[in-house]
Each structure stands twice: as C-alpha cells, then as structure tokens.
Amino acid sequence: MVGGGQDAFIGAVHRMAARLDGHYELVAGALSSTPERARASGLALGLTPERSYPGWETMLQGERALPAEKRLQVVSIVTPNHLHFPVALACIQAGLHVICDKPMVVNTDQAQILVEAVERAGTLFAVTYNYSGYPLVRQARQMVRTGVLGEVRKVAVEYHQGWLATAQAEAGNKQAQWRVDPALSGPAGALGDIGTHAEQLASYVAGLELESVSAELSTFVAGRALDDDASVLLRFQGGARGHLSVSQIEIGRENDLRLSVFGTLGSLSWRQEDPNVLVYDRLDAPRQLLTRGGPGLSPEATAATRLPAGHPEAFIEAFANIYAGLAAHHRDREAGLEHTPDYPTVHDGLRGVQFVEAVLRSARSTERWTTVLAGQESA
C-alpha cells in the first residue's frame, strides 16, 4: 500500500475491504509522504520494520530485492490524486498489479500513458470506483443489459455532500486540505472527488458513452481554489440524455449518491445511503422493490452478495467487491481461465479523466455543448 497512514481516511477503508474476504494480506507499505510517519504507520499496522518503507520508490526497490514468492503482488495506491500517476506507472513497470483510488490521474495524457503501460505489461489494474461494487448496482446494470428497461432514454445521477459547506481546509480538516488544493487534487474539486464517481456509476449501469456535456461549475465557499458544486447536462451517443449534479456544500447531505435510469419499458432508482433496495418501475404496473438477497435477482448481483436479505451490507462490502474482483481475475488467469472483469479498470479510469476535462472545458466555454472526446466545441 502506498499512502493511507495516520490521519488518512480511505487507506483504512482499503485495508478493511482487502481483509474482509481473506484474499489479501498486507505485507509492505509506504504509508505516508513523510518518511517517519510512513514507518510509524507501517509498524502500527503490523508490518515488519524492513517492509515499513519510508517512500514508494524505496518500497519498489526493496521488494524487487526479495525472492519472487515473498514479493509484493498488488499495490494499493491511496495517496492524494497528484501521486497516483507516478506511483501507478512505476508499479506497472515493475510488473505489479495495481488497485488505484479515483480519480485515476489528473489529466488525460497521464491516463493514456497508464492505459498503454497496462496493455504492455499485461498487469491487472483496478480503479476503486467502489460504488459499482454494490450488489444492486450490479443488478441494475444487468437489467439494463438484458433489455428489461427497453431502450434507455434518460439517466439522472446526483451526488450530494455537505461537509465542505464551510472553509474546512482552513479549519484544519486534513481530508479537506488536499482536496481543495489544485497541486494535490488536480484541476477539479467536487467534480473530481465525487463527480467521477457519479459519471462512472451512470456509465457502468446505463452502458452508454457520453457524447457531449454542458456544465456549470461553482465555487460557493469564498477563497476556495476549486469547484465545490457542479451541474452538468449530458448527451449520450445514440440519443439518450441526462444530467449530473454533484455538490459538497449542501448542508445536511452526507454521502447521498443517487442514480435513476429511465427506459421505454421501465425505470430503476438506487440510493447509496439505502443501498439494499433497488426501486423498479414498469409501465402500468405497481412499483417493485428489489432487495439485495431477495427474490428475482440476477447471478451477477448474487455473486456480489454475502448475506441473506434483511441483513444489510454496505460500503465496506461493496468496496471489498472491487478487491474481490481483481483477486478473482488473478486466480482465473493463474488457472488459465477466461475472465471478463466486473471491476472498473484502467479504461474506466481514463474515461473518468476525459469526463472531468470535458466538463472543465464546457465551464469555460460560451457554447452550450462541448464534446467529450475531441476537445472541439459543438452545438
């Protein structure tokens, strides 16, 4: 693991997700950008002194020196965004599998380089778009894929938070500090932090490719360098439309990610804060509530489920499904079996960065519509 030492939030989540199913063991880490803190954090987590590395470069060197069967196999990258690229690239080039937090990197050039590096190295690469690990998100994706909703007309995705409604960074909140600093977080604020989750969730479930966006980025807290609120109109290839709203200044909203997909035959709605229910509506029929572990679910949802209905699973379990997905991929490859990843890969990471850049371009443009892929404006 790189990053995730003391004061970090997401590192601990990655470790719980890795431990939950017993597929991973933490053997080495460079857990902070400060060498002493990195060492102390490693020891506190039970790493040996030799493998509590002071930095990620030393870690890669040290591990390379070990016999193959003792060596690190997978690296989790849980640093602030600006470090994802160099660490990931070095790991790939060292032949290591990577599990990288999102947004994968801070610009498209970096993302393209990683895509090519992964293709060259043949290593596995997961991006922890963890919300796609929820069983009922997988159920929704299957229902769209199998045509249960008919043709998708509209996708609405929202991600509401309120914890940055005041100047948290200035108040000493470590989680806020790097997120609102362009040097550490990249060119996008709320858009990169949670907008990428929203975009990925919508794409993952609806199976659509974005064509163009029309965006409004706002910064409501005085003095903040990055956006803390974004509203984006979406046009998908093939004619479907949608909108995406994300905010970190909506007081009282905790982590309220919501997705609705509307088709010609039915619709689906899901909320991350109530993740064990999927609302399913059909033309001229009563609403159905599909529950995780309950009747009528697809094999894909069931495979992501650990407990019977009514015994709620939640955030960590969904996160663990990303880890379990990469582990299963690795196991199948070792066994010489075909495997189609159900976890977000480096390609999803690339698409997320393309989305961020398109929104940034749109927000600066006087044109209503900005195409996602080309960089050229269109109306």
Place this chain on the structure above:
Amino acid sequence: MVGGGQDAFIGAVHRMAARLDGHYELVAGALSSTPERARASGLALGLTPERSYPGWETMLQGERALPAEKRLQVVSIVTPNHLHFPVALACIQAGLHVICDKPMVVNTDQAQILVEAVERAGTLFAVTYNYSGYPLVRQARQMVRTGVLGEVRKVAVEYHQGWLATAQAEAGNKQAQWRVDPALSGPAGALGDIGTHAEQLASYVAGLELESVSAELSTFVAGRALDDDASVLLRFQGGARGHLSVSQIEIGRENDLRLSVFGTLGSLSWRQEDPNVLVYDRLDAPRQLLTRGGPGLSPEATAATRLPAGHPEAFIEAFANIYAGLAAHHRDREAGLEHTPDYPTVHDGLRGVQFVEAVLRSARSTERWTTVLAGQESA
C-alpha cells in the same frame, strides 16, 4: 367556472377546493367548449338551467344582466391553456375576480396585457400554483425570509412524472390530448404543464429572481409535437445558482415534485408526495423533521393548517389554501383592511410565462446562457 365539465380533471379539484372551507358557492358556469356538454355538466353539478351557460361569453352576458347581489363574483378558469387569456381578460374587464389555472397564458404579451388589465380594474387575480398552498411550503418560505438558512446559495427543483412515457394522446387519454397539442397547450409541453409549477415553487420559497437559464428540452416519445422532458441550469440574480428538471416520461414517477434550498447556514428539502414533512438541516447539527401541525412552525404555516400533526393534509387542502387566500383578501378589502396576498397573483403568472419563453429561447440557442428578461443572449 369556465371549463371543468365531464372528462376534465382539474375542474373537479377546483370545485372541491372551493367547497372545502365554505368560502365559495358554485352559482354559474360554462363548463365545456361544447354548448350541450356545458349545459349538461352544469345541471349535473346542481346549477340552475339559466346559469348553466353554453359558453363563457354568454355567461358573462347573462351574469351582467343579474342584480349585483346575485351576480357571479369570482370566475375560476380551468380550460386548456389557450383559452385562459381571452376568458381572463374578459372577466377582468367585467370587474370579476379571477382564479386562473397555470400556465396563466401562452406568451409574455398576453401576460403583460393581463397584468395591466388587473391593475386598471383593481380586481383580484390568483393563479393556481397550488403547490405553494402547502403549509410546509409556506414554512420553508418563512424560514428563508427570516434568514434561518443564511444566504441562499443553491436551489434544486425537480418535477417527475411518468404518465406520458407512451403515446397517451393517441391512446385516447383526454388529459394527454390537449397537453401535447400546441394549439391548445401553447408552445411548451412538460415545461409549461409542470415546469411552471417547479419554477414558481422555487421562486416562492427561495425569494430569488432568475437571471439566466441554460436549457435542454427533449421529446422522447416519437411523433409528439412538444417537449416531454426539460433540464435547466439556473442563475439567479445575486449569485445563487440552481437547476430544474422536469419530465413526464419517467416511468413509475407519479407526481414527484421536490424542492431543496441550500444556504450558508442550513438547508431545507420538501417533497409533494410526502407533504407533511419538511427536512431541515443545520450546520453541524442533527437533521430535524418539521411536521405540519408540529412544534416549531411559523404563524404562516399554522394559518394554512386545518388539522393536528399526524392527521395528514394533502393536495386538495393545499389547493383550497389558494382559494382561501383570495377569499381572505376579498374579505379584508371589503373591511377596508390592508392585505398582502399569500397566494400567487397575476405577477407570478407573468413570471412563469417569462420563464417558459426564456427556456424555449435557450433550447434553440448555441449560447450557454440566455437571459430571462431581455431576450438577448449573454455568456
């Protein structure tokens, strides 16, 4: 009453709203555009044959001929949109008070004429933006006004319906037929039918004036002449921002109007389908649920409340509050008292039409932003 005969939906609602509190008596009507049906509908509702008029012009003539104390005092206009203007204008010019369904008229010129006519005649004029009659909507408005939320940063308003997800008009649905016909409904579909409700609700509660819009109008059902879905980014005067989403093709959504207002100190959320609860969030404090009739409510909310907490009030009661508002205004005027209307007036009707036109202009524009008032584009 003009309109609202057999097969009509909203006419019956107006009559129940009028009856509920005993302030109104139905004495005359021209209840359909077909003379025979108008008469039959009037008789079925207990009108005398003489006052079951075959058309609205005859009604105005007939009533003018009656002695003043027996004459119609208020006319409810519940026809398809295209008739609102001529009927309303004639009523105002006849010195009658008017309660008119929304959208008030189909273009700004008509709206301006009504505003001037009302000012000249000194009559009362209510537009049945009925959702602003809900007690907790009035509570929300008061909380914004008194500064409880701090400065308003963002307003999100959504209105989700699904009943037009298929070609209902072609299937014989009378409610659908006039709504998707530009000749009867005006230039806007879902935008005019429910978008105007959404805009008015947001303005009524947040107390902000729209500056510019960036809109996407869609028509998802093949062959439909008007929009059935609209997404609009909003910029308000003073810097607040927002978005408005309305749709009539979201299968499974019944009448799901929602409003959230986010300020620097707190936020409020309300849903029409669960109208007796107002969600109130404050910085760093547990969420509160304010309930109609419950503790902590303003006099304005209490004045709009008939029953104790837990004895739910709903759509008809809110609608009746618009009727009761005009009746109270009338009573106070007769008594020579000052009265500030709490019901939507001809000015709100005008603003709704301006909003519709701005959205229509934006949807045709290549510019990102369209100003609401001027008609000139801005970026």
Place this chain on the structure above:
Amino acid sequence: MVGGGQDAFIGAVHRMAARLDGHYELVAGALSSTPERARASGLALGLTPERSYPGWETMLQGERALPAEKRLQVVSIVTPNHLHFPVALACIQAGLHVICDKPMVVNTDQAQILVEAVERAGTLFAVTYNYSGYPLVRQARQMVRTGVLGEVRKVAVEYHQGWLATAQAEAGNKQAQWRVDPALSGPAGALGDIGTHAEQLASYVAGLELESVSAELSTFVAGRALDDDASVLLRFQGGARGHLSVSQIEIGRENDLRLSVFGTLGSLSWRQEDPNVLVYDRLDAPRQLLTRGGPGLSPEATAATRLPAGHPEAFIEAFANIYAGLAAHHRDREAGLEHTPDYPTVHDGLRGVQFVEAVLRSARSTERWTTVLAGQESA
C-alpha cells in the same frame, strides 16, 4: 350537528368532510353544551338564528315543527362520548339519520339499545371510524376478501400517539380534558379514543371476529384517571391471532396508526401517516407498492378515490368517504336500489364497545384469556 362549536377539533373536521363532495349542507345545529356558545358558534358558521339552537333537545323540537322538506335529514353527533347515547337515541326515534363519532357509546347496553332502535326506525346510522374511508384500506379489505393473501394468520394493529405524555388536561388542553375524564369519556381512555379505531380497522380489513383478548392497560401519567396505553393479545375466531398496541404517551408519535395482515400467500401493510401507499408482499416475489390511483387497484378503492396517483389524498378525504357512503346509501334507498353499506354502521359501533368492555375485563382478570362476547373467562 350536535357539538363541534368553538374549541372543538372534530366538529370542524366533520363539516369539511360533509362539504367536500357537496352532498350535505349544514342547516341547523346545537353546537355546544353551553347555550350561549351554541348560538354563537352556529351564527359564526352561517346558520340562521332560528336554527342555531341552544341545545340538542330544542333542536329536535324546532326541526320537528318545520315542514318536512325544510327539516334536518341527518344529524352529526360530535360531542364528548357520554352524550352520544341520548342524542343518538333521540335522533333515531325522531326518524333522523345519524352520523356519530366513535366510540359510539360508553357501554354495551347503550349500544344494544341503539342497534334495536335503528332496526326499528329503519334509519341510516354511520359511525365515523374514518380510517376505514381511506382508499387503500378499502383496497386491503378487498384483497383479503378475494383471497389474495390466502388464509389470514395474523393481524397486527398499532396506534401510536404522544400528545398525552404529560398532564395536558391540567395544562388547559380542552381536547385532553374531556378525554381523560371518565364522566365525559366513559370507562376507557386511550383504549376508547384510539383503541376502538385500531380494532375497527383490523376487523374491517381482515374480516375476522374477535374471540378473546389478553390485555395490559397502563396509566403512565400520574393522577390520570383512565388508561393512556394498552397492549392486547388477540385471538380471532377460526384460529388467527394478533396484537393491538395503542398509546398516547409515546413522545414524538403524532397519529401513527398502522395495520399489517399476514396470510398464507402474502401480506399487506398500511400506515395512516403515509396513506397513499399499501405495501404488498407475496411469497417469493419482490415487494410491491400499491398506490392510491395507481395500477392494479380494485373498483372499491377506485370508488373512494378523487385524484390521480401522486396527488395525495389524506385525512379529510377519507373522512368524507364515510359521509359520502351514507349519502350514497340514502340516494340508493330513495331510488329503490339495493345498497350494501361500505361505511361503518351501528353494528360496528356495537362491536367496538364490546371490544372495550372485554379489554377492561381482561385487564382486571388474573386469567390469561377473556372472551369478548360472553363476559365469561376462558383459558
């Protein structure tokens, strides 16, 4: 109307319910037990001075003196409980139809006398068990009747309120004062006030007859003369079982009446505070939410519905369905048509009083089970 003057709550509700559909007109009343207040209340409601009677006996005399076509036809009795019996009996004997609040009377002897009087007079008699007027309660009743749930095994009914958690009567709350006074309210407190609603709702929907009860009555507020909380185990004829819990001391609960019915094939759940949804579960199938006005409803539910789905109806509309039921019965009788009442009648009123008496006996007994009808104890 008898009772329901100033300071009364339920009288105003009866009047709104009567007005809503235009079937009734308020023509006479004895609206308070204090003659001056009775007169003043009548005048305030628009009654003529002659028909603003100082007391119910005078009202019956005065009306008898009027020509038949001008005379009162139906009397609504909305006094405290102890007056229901004499007023109702006199009205029946005067050939008037009666709409009486619940509990119908304060003991079984009185109830039996009313039953016989109604049978003798041939008049109509409704008890405002208003919750049985909700469209989805009628839907639930039909689903049980038509066997959709299979054989009913279990019925759970709860009615939670909190407004009497403190000594409200002593604090000057008029609604509380008569309810906690045995001389005005009868021998039961919460049990009579809301327990009878709960019993009736369960019986109405489940179509079962109570066989025996095992009850715990509590009085939590010091100095209160009547129960403010009741828990009752239920055994129905035919083997179904259930429990009923009602309370007026549960702080924060407003008017939270809930019913669940469990059968061999499915189950139903309904909540008065969210009355437009009926939760329907079937063996091995996803949960369905049936909505008022939505797909899949019975003619009986539709007949009790005024608005489309998503336009919520609530307490007053349900109450008005009781009034509309008696009006429809009267209309059909005048037309010589058969009519099976869908509203609660004098027989339901009797059953409610029998239930109260059985619970009171059980609470004093050392035996576990008390039979409802005989008064003899059984184990």
Place this chain on the structure above:
Amino acid sequence: MVGGGQDAFIGAVHRMAARLDGHYELVAGALSSTPERARASGLALGLTPERSYPGWETMLQGERALPAEKRLQVVSIVTPNHLHFPVALACIQAGLHVICDKPMVVNTDQAQILVEAVERAGTLFAVTYNYSGYPLVRQARQMVRTGVLGEVRKVAVEYHQGWLATAQAEAGNKQAQWRVDPALSGPAGALGDIGTHAEQLASYVAGLELESVSAELSTFVAGRALDDDASVLLRFQGGARGHLSVSQIEIGRENDLRLSVFGTLGSLSWRQEDPNVLVYDRLDAPRQLLTRGGPGLSPEATAATRLPAGHPEAFIEAFANIYAGLAAHHRDREAGLEHTPDYPTVHDGLRGVQFVEAVLRSARSTERWTTVLAGQESA
C-alpha cells in the same frame, strides 16, 4: 472455530467479522459434525491439515499439545444450539476464551454452569448478540443511561421475518432444518432464534430487568414442532412496561428488528434494516435524526464507528464490533488495565435463556403473568 463449515450461514459471518479489523486469525477449526466435511471445510478455508480437526474434542486435544504461543486462544462456537453447551464448557475448562452464538444454551441449568465455569476460569466469554454492536444501538443505550429520555416508561421491540412462512425444512432448507428441530434447536423456535435477540436488544438499550411476562406462542405452519411466532407482554422491575413481538411467518419481512424506547422526556426508535439512523423525539420539539458518524453522537457510538456519516455500515461491521470488543478486553487485560465489557457476556447469555423459559412457562399457564426469575406464577 467449531461449526461453520459448508452449508452454514453464520460461520462465514463470524469469519468476516473476525477478519474485518485484523484482530483475529483463523488457525484451527472443527467446522462440521461430520469428520470428512470438517476436514474439507478447514482446508478450503486455508487451515493446515493438522489443524483441520475432524471434531471439537480432537481440536481441544490437538491444540493442548501445541506450544502455548502457537495454541488457539479464542474459540468461536457457531454450531446448532444443542452443541453450544458441551463445547463451550470444554473450552472454558481448557482455559480458552469463547465467542458463542445465541441462544447461549438451551436451558437455565446449562447457562448457570457456564456462568460459574467462566467465573472460575477467569476466561472471556462473548455471546454474539450482534445487534448490540451497531453504533446507533450503543448511542441509544448511552442516551438512556445518561437520562436524556428521562425515566423509561415503555419499551417495544419487534423482530419480523417471513422466511419460515412455508414448510422450508421439508423443502430442504438447511438453515430451517435445525432451527425447527427441538433436538438441535432446543425448546424454542422463533422465540429462541430471534426472540432472544429482541430481548437482549431491549435490555441492552433500556437497561431494565424483566419482572414478568404474559405470552402467546403460535405455530402457524402445519406439522412444525416449535413456535414460529411469539407475542409477549412485558413488565419490567421498577414499573416500566413493554411488549415483544417476533415472527418468522410474516411474508415479505426480511430481518426487520425494531426497537422503541419511550421515556418521560423523549423517545428513541431504531430499525436494523436502516441501521445508520436513530430517530430521537423530544417533548414539544421537532424530531431529530441522529446518524452514525454524524453530529451529536456519544463517544461510545463513535468508538463503534469505522466510516464517516453517509458511508453506511451494516451487519458485518456491527458483528465485528462484538469481536473487536472481546479483543479489546483481552488487550487491556494483558496490559493490566481495567476494562468494562461493551459486548454481551455469559451473564447476558444466561438472561436470554431465563427469558425463553419464562415465556415457555407463560404460554402453558392459565395465569396472566409469569415471573421471569422464580418460576412461580404471579398475578
């Protein structure tokens, strides 16, 4: 671990709970009552062949033979109920700490023997009443303890399931088979399986001791040997009252455990299926929703919390809090520190068994009230 091999449900839950926080390592097991299946299950879970024991007696022998520092320290007992007692007793006598599923044993005599054995051996003993591991359950307990609710008047606890609404055991459901067999499950069905959870949750939060019960046990599915539904009226020492309802035949209910506690100053409500919200009502104040990780929580709730608000935690995390509690106790003891367990101990296990026996006695009695502790009847 003893029990929890193939086809088992709860064993896998225990293992995930043990792994989540990294406090435990699975080193040995006797995972099935069938020796071959025990071995196979152990190997499948990564145990060495030597420590994949064919039975629990062999496991205890084998481990005793190991050097102390390699030896098993804690045994998780996850067998059907009838084996809890012999395995637990042998483990305690071998000086091992025990984590035992509920109900702890099948009668009071066994429970008393375990209590004494634990006291003699000085070992740690947790009963996995896992619902008491939820952070907001701990919050509720603290709010009661610190007097926020005033004096507790009433406790209502319900546990609704529907999975045994049909003859599941006969249909081959392994989870059902042992639960409805008195030889494996003990004398209580739903009462033992989920009623004990309900009783413990109520006691844990309300801090009250049961005095007497009045119970109705039902068996709705033909041919079933044990109860599948129980309704119990409760009297607590000190005058508080309550009721407990548990069922496994309520079609559509998944794992719907609910608790409400009503005091003189406020009340609390919590639902296991929505575990990240605690509803808090105060006299004459708006309802508050306390959220896990949100503002206003106690140190005890925070200590049981891993993720920020809005990132839901659920069943496994709560379960892991029981495991973490015993681990923390062990750590503190090793460090010579005082430690008050926050997890359910052998004493809670005993109280659960006493509750079951009292309910069984009550259900056979003709008296209304059965005292919990004495076995003698009282009225």
